[in-house]
């Protein structure tokens with residue numbers, strides 16, 4: 001009886017590791033189609049407002065410009081489009097990874113081209129990143145210069 005149980009447990013362990021091996025062997029197929037949306041040549045995102053080095057009130061509107069590319073809401077797969085992300089005091093994440101959603105990573109998921117933010121007094125950095133329907137930056141990435149503003 002004891003012997004039988006041991007054998008059975010060993011079999012389950014063996015089939016589990018086989019499944020794990022299969023999953024490890026083909027991670028690419030599970031991710032297929034995600035994280036490799038091409039950006040159009042010459043695509044360019046920039047700040048209309050504020051400009052680098054400017055002083056801003058605590059509550060202000062960030063206005064975004066985009067050239068050679070279109071805007072589509074998150075979840076909409078359409079060539080040569082994406083939606084905007086405003087990174088506040090945060091670096092761009094690793095390529096191929098979705099942009100997180102929190103106070104430092106604002107998604108303009110409805111296709112907005114401006115967003116009102118309220119920041120604490122002091123120096124902050126802002127950066128724009130366009131990403132695809134899955135919130136993953138394009139290849140090559142379309143991102144603005146990182147700018148610095150002083151909130152008074």
Ligand SMILES: [Cu+2]
Nearest residue numbers: 074107131135
């Ligand atoms: Cu997004």
